[in-house]
Amino acid sequence: MLRTVLASAVVACAATASAAQAQVPMPSPNGSEAQRAAISRLDMLDGEWRGTAVITGPQGRQELTQTERVGSHLGGSIKVIEGRGYDAGGNTQFNAMATISYDERAGRYGFRSYAQGFSGDYPFEATEDGFRWSTPAGPNARIEYVATVKDGVWHEVGDYVAEGQPPRRYIEMRLTRIGDSDWPSAGAVPPR
Template identity: 35%
Template sequence: MYPTTLLLSLAITGACLSAQPPVAPTPDLQLAELKKAAFLEGTWKGTGWILLQQGKREDFTQTERVVFKLGGLVLQIDGEGRKATGELIHQAFATMAFDSDGKTCHFRPYNLQGRFIDAACQVPAAGLMQWTLDLPRGQTRYTISLTPNGQWYEVGEFSLDGKEWRKTFEMTLTRDK
């Protein structure tokens, strides 16, 4: 009778333990890593240029709105660039977040056709952010840095081999107060 009671007791204990919900990871690591990108938060305005597919350079004025969402776990970036005529030339919408381990950064930009890509990103230090995308015929990277005078400076580049880079985009923005 004792072995039956012991087995029944173990079975009930095992069932109770397995029925407990898993312990949810705390977002501390995610919050800490994404906090490095806090320098982007706010509304920014300025100018820039983009090299279009036809090789034509277009100047634009840009506005970027950057806000933290979901308690600081996701960074939302929303930007519009317009020609002097007011015509929309560059539109950016992206989200940025870290995995629960705080090591893997996900940058997801969307385009005007509703498509998105998952790009590798990193925030190696406060005031610096970079995202890269491997393409069938090369690689694109964008680097955003905070200048000593507090401006958002962004450069977009393309490389066929990952060694020689050609600038395809540049803008400088000032925080709107």
């Protein structure tokens, strides 16, 4: 009798779990429609870019040839960015990677950056003609970045903002779009 009751309970649990699973839709491998729509607001960044970046910091003023390549991935549900800064001799002085995603449950963008040995998740906002984001830069300080992209020109500034001090320009970048790119989605490993 106990065996019959236990067997019935196992069957009932399995049937309940199976019915619950059947009601949960299978997630898309390419994100949701809301994610793709939010990320598409940044499609003006797609492609390859080149120009200058002027950095003014504790070591003085430095001018680099700056390049960026930007593309969509996972069916357009994330944006991937790689930036490189080269000195006059063509040596890489700066290299960064970032991903931009959209969390529809929270109703906000996610921005994950990797640069110069640091990484983190930072506040990000898509604007009418570009974007803005910020990163901590010491106690009671941050760098606020604002980018505009218009007519094939990407202009971005980063200001060092510390409590009790006027903002100071840390970086100014002006790039021109030089072409399309199928990066990073091209070249996926095929199943056979």
